[in-house]
Amino acid sequence: MELLKQRIREDGVIKGTEVLKVDSFLNHQMDVELFDAMGAEFKRRFSGCEVNKILTIEASGIGIACLAARHFGCPVVFAKKSQSRNISDNVFCAKVESFTHGKVYDVVVSREYLHPEDKVLLIDDFLANGEALRGLAAIVAQSGAQLVGAGIVIEKAFQPGGANLRAQGMRVESLARVAAMSEDEGITFAD
Amino acid sequence: MELLKQRIREDGVIKGTEVLKVDSFLNHQMDVELFDAMGAEFKRRFSGCEVNKILTIEASGIGIACLAARHFGCPVVFAKKSQSRNISDNVFCAKVESFTHGKVYDVVVSREYLHPEDKVLLIDDFLANGEALRGLAAIVAQSGAQLVGAGIVIEKAFQPGGANLRAQGMRVESLARVAAMSEDEGITFAD
Structure with missing residues (x-):
């Protein structure tokens, strides 16, 4: 998605060779007009898939998923990272390792909120090692729902998550795939 | 907002006299079409206020804020509850006590992402004791931005947050104000 790649080139901040900060428009401050365009692009890629539910994970997936959901005409469910007192014990659950925060x-x-008749699209901001998507897919499997695929904003294609999940049969559509990056030479996109 | 009150009456689950579960449409599964209507209502109430930034708090405020932001034509910033490795130390910070989770x-x-020239609208799903809004308002004050007010989906008007914040001069607009509730008698709205 050219609009997104251009924005990443302009406003993304590279730290070392693995950290891409996109706080200014994606996951701290959120450019909702851009999110709306990304939602339209997800809908284009997954048209005809009869998606009736979008599943994302707190926190930075939520805004992207909500804007996308308008285009699909379906609700969003967001997976929670810890069990709150107000959530019933009657939950689907998966363990996820966060490399960013160094914990499980x-x-x-x-x-x-997930049923066998659902056709579920996963949405998240980043795909790197694929842990979050793997956890969300496990939850969809537990529910008996059909997993349509995953819509990702930025895939770090130099990390193994995307390749592993595709090898396992998941349809993963990433709006921008970063092949390599460095503070000196900037970003190279995969396509 | 009648559409919202009707939805709370139909799908809200009351536990005791203080807990109102609206997981099915507001803060776990999210009815994005309803969020869009709520966003239009926030815009109607705060029209002419020149809001150029919406500030919310993770996680359940984000979807509501993002749909509202489309109506205001402005970005959203969401406050984070803990410091991630990818966030710079250069932050505004406030302590917030969560009664739901029993911690600070x-x-x-x-x-x-907040500047003295900004006119900021706070958005959140619930207002009860007012701790989250108080923390967000403190952050806006630190930035030197102008606080336009707060847009809340459900105010528990039988708890002191709304009255206290209004007494301190904050404009608080709640789409549904719950005056009282009980498992036997259901919900009474304040207006």
């Missing part, structure tokens, strides 16, 4: 946490979704 | 946490916003 539980990801939970109430059993009330 | 830091709420942070990068200094890059």
Whole structure:
């Protein structure tokens, strides 16, 4: 998606060879007009898939998923990273390792909001090692729903998550795939 | 907002006299079409205020804020509840006590995304004791930006947050104000 790649080139900040900060428009400050265009692009790529539910994970996936959901005409469910007192124990659950935060946490979704007849699209901001998507896919599998695929904003194609998940049969559509990056030479996109 | 009150009556689940679960449409599964209508209502109430930034707090405020932001034509910034490795130390920070989770946490916003010339609208899903709004308002004050007010989806008007914040001069607009609730008698709205 050219609009997104251009924005990453202009406003993304590279730290070392692995960290890409896109805080200014994607995951701290959020450019909702851009999110709307990304939502339209996800809809174009997954048209005809009869998606009736979008599943994302807190926190930075939520805004992207909500703007996308307008284009699909469906609700969003967001997986929670820890069990709150107000969530029933009746949940689907998967363990996810966060390389960013260096810890393993539980990801939970109430059993009330995923059903065998659902066709679920996963949405998230980043795909690197693929841990979050793997956890969300495990939750969809537990529910018996059909996993349509995953829509990702930025895939770090130099990390193994995307290749591994595709090898396991998941359809992964990334709006921008970063092949390599460095502070000196900037970003090279995969396509 | 009648559409919202009707939805709360139909799908809200009351536990005791203080907990109102609206997981099915507001803060776990999210009805994006309803969010869009709520966004239009926030815009109607704060029209003419020249809002150029919406500030919310992760996680359940984000979807509501993003749909509202489309109506205001402005970006959203979401305050984070803990400091991630990818956020610079250069942040505005406030301590917030969560009665739901029984703990105190830091709420942070990068200094890059709030400026003295900003006119900021706070958006959140619930207002009860007012701790989250108080923390967000403190962050806006630190930045030197102008606080336009707060748009809340559900105010528990039987708890002191709304009255206290209004007494301190904050304009608080709540789309549904719950005066009282009980498992036996259901919900009474304030207006």
